[in-house]
Amino acid sequence: MALESLMVQLGTPAPDFTLPSLTGEAVSLDNFQSEPALLVAFLSNHCPYVRRIEQALGALTAELHARGLATVAISSNDVRNYPDDDAEHLREQVLRAGFTFPYLIDESQDVARAYHAACTPDLFLYDADRKLAYRGEFDAARPRNEIPSDGASLRRAVELVLANQPVPEPHTPSIGCGLKWKPGTEPRSTIL
Numbered sequence: 001m002a003l004e005s006l007m008v009q010l011g012t013p014a015p016d017f018t019l020p021s022l023t024g025e026a027v028s029l030d031n032f033q034s035e036p037a038l039l040v041a042f043l044s045n046h047c048p049y050v051r052r053i054e055q056a057l058g059a060l061t062a063e064l065h066a067r068g069l070a071t072v073a074i075s076s077n078d079v080r081n082y083p084d085d086d087a088e089h090l091r092e093q094v095l096r097a098g099f100t101f102p103y104l105i106d107e108s109q110d111v112a113r114a115y116h117a118a119c120t121p122d123l124f125l126y127d128a129d130r131k132l133a134y135r136g137e138f139d140a141a142r143p144r145n146e147i148p149s150d151g152a153s154l155r156r157a158v159e160l161v162l163a164n165q166p167v168p169e170p171h172t173p174s175i176g177c178g179l180k181w182k183p184g185t186e187p188r189s190t191i192l
Helices: 048-065 087-097 110-115 152-162
Strands: 002-004 018-020 026-028 037-042 069-075 103-105 122-126 132-136 175-178
Touching (some): 018 103, 037 110, 048 069, 087 103, 122 152
Antiparallel strands (some): 018 026, 122 132
16 A cells, blocks of 8 residues: 655654664664765665666665765565565665665664654655755656656755755655554554
């Protein structure tokens, strides 16, 4: 079932995290403290909404990295019930999509809860002070439309953040597959 992102309040600080990457090293929020912008992207391998944009996401984040955008992806899905989102399949996704950023495993799902992530993709863009500057769609491409995936919405937001400008609202929510919570651990409230 498709869900929209919860649209966390702008200005919210980035929650701290330390998670293992697909390469086995621990990665934390502190690893990105020197970059002027940080994108935290909750992704999955199996979701058609992610698959629709993944190559464009890989290309756009690689391009904008040179200008100061750091990116980290987090997979929080329950891999017991959704094995296509396990580490082996995420490694295949990295190669297929051309991801050049760390891809982290949130096995406990605590980081997804802290960020109020609701779907994949769910994108959170933070400024140099690690305050939320944008949350919303990558672009208007969806599994059932013919719109090219070019990252237009995210690109505009990143360019404003890198210019120390606010990203004017409204932000169009991201839409995608609902996060696959472990049975009995679904967040109790979606009100922020």
